[in-house]
Amino acid sequence: MLRVPSLVDRSDRRSPWSRASLGAVIALSVGALIGGCDRHAPPTQTAAPPAEVGVVVVKTSAVGLQTELPGRVEPFRSANIAARVAGVLQKRLFVEGSEVRAGQLLYQIDPEPFKAAYDSATAGLLKSEATLAQAQDVLKRYTPLAVDGAVSQQALTTAQLNVQQGLADVASARANVQTARLNLGYASVSSPIAGRVSQTQVTEGALVGQGQVTPLTTVQQIDPVYINFTQSADDVLRLQRSLEQGQLKRVPGSQAASVRILLPDGTAYPLPGKLFFSGVTVDTSSGQITLRAEVPNPNRVLLPGLYARVRLEQAEASEAILLPQQAVTRTQSGNTVMVVAADGQVSTRAIQVSGTSGGQWVVLAGLQPGEQVMVDGFQKLRGKAPVKPVPWTGAKAAAAPPSATPAAAPATEAKPATAPAAKS
Incomplete structure (x- = not known):
């Protein structure tokens, strides 16, 4: 009986590769395939660094309380000249x-x-x-x-x-x-x-x-001049009590309160005026009271119809806080700020504001010394993600107010220098 050789036998006789060589070739092919898959795999994603926000550190100090109200200049007397015959x-x-x-x-x-x-x-x-x-x-x-x-x-x-x-x-x-x-x-x-x-x-x-x-x-008499402005009835009552208790600065030799005037360009008018509370009535539709301040005008700087701000200078608050105006959110329900904790978490805090001083809000309650209050970077907040507080570098920070100073700059880690890439 004739014997037919198997496929293995034929390959063994005709193929120049041995079984050991075939195994090596298969191993190399699998390794190359795995290496190719590794090269096309996406890189591992790393977490984004926390957003930087500008903050100031809260400090308390004695601050003069001031109230600023908008007003208009009116002549002391005005006579309309007309033909009588x-x-x-x-x-x-x-x-x-x-x-x-x-x-x-x-x-x-x-x-x-x-x-x-x-x-x-x-x-x-x-x-x-x-x-x-x-x-x-x-x-x-x-x-x-x-x-x-x-x-x-x-x-x-x-x-x-x-x-x-x-x-x-x-x-x-x-x-x-x-x-x-x-x-x-x-x-x-x-x-x-x-x-x-x-x-x-x-x-x-x-x-x-x-x-x-x-x-x-x-013909208008403009030395002195009047400045008319409005204020709520509650605020006027508080002003009257402050005047009676001696908290408002008085004009020497007068029972009137002393006021200062801010011109439209922001500069302070050099001569003080006096505010009287006599002859005021409450507007039934708005609840506002029109008050009048009398200001000397020897150089005719204040002209009738000019917009100006009236600043009432009140007594000092011994432990008040000054904050930049852009740090405070003022709404009908109250005033709030954003406080940055030590772990970078941001929270909303209600505060009590009492007027302004030097273009900044005077805060009487709601904050503690050493806390960090956000001034800018509000658009960078993302939910509950932590932030990185950095000193606020705005115009107000450069002035370094006594009760709200920029936060100390955090220490930065030294990064090792990397060798330049070799040119191919």
Whole structure:
């Protein structure tokens, strides 16, 4: 019987590879496949470093309490100059924008018609006085004759009535003379107060006062000036109590509270003013009270209509905290800040704010010395992820306020220098 050799036998005889060589080849192929898979595997992801936020460290110190309120400047007195008689304007006797004295002549209206009216009224008075003198003479002669019966009682009564009529005519004529004198004086328009005169509303040759009042110009007294501002009724009551208890600074020799003015550009007005609480009423619709401060203005820096801020200087708080304004969130429900703990966790804290000082909020309660308060970096917060506090480098931090200083810079770990990569 013929024997057929197996496949293994044939491969053993015909293939130049031995079984040991075949095993080595398979091992190398598997290793190369595994190595290729490792090269295409994604790299291992590392955790992102905590976000850096600017903070200040809380410190307490004595801080002067201040309250700032917006207001508008108004003149101490204002006079609207108008034509009180009808006529043609002949002259303007002032320079627009200049200072005028009380009683200084500003306009001249044609006085000729009023001079004629005055002369006519004077003549009427003379006529009435002559008629009265004649009636009095008749009455003087009739009185003794009536006693003797030489003159009837009716004639005596008529003489008496003529005297009374003459007295009335003289009184009326004198009133006409006074009216004519006033109209003649009104033709010369003068300033009732001292102040700065504004621009003229009419020019020479214009007919003024014909059937209606014609405005001519305005004179405003602006030394001193008033600053009107509003405040809630509760705040006004607290201010009054502070004034009574001596917590508000008073004007020397006065019972009024001392105030300071901040100009629109942020600079402080050098002269202090005084605030009075008399004559105030509560607006029923808003609950606000309009207050008025009087401020000297010798250099005419404060002009009517100018926006300004009124700063009330109150007593000092012995353990107050100053925080940058951007660190405090103010809402109708209260004031809050973001506090960074030692482990980097951020939490919201309610605080009590009482006015400002030097452009910063004065905090009286809610924070402890040494705590870190966020000033910027709020947009970097991600849920409960920790943050890395760093000193706040804003403009306020550079000033280094006494009660809120930048946090100390954390120590940074030295990184080993890496050798430069070899060029291929």
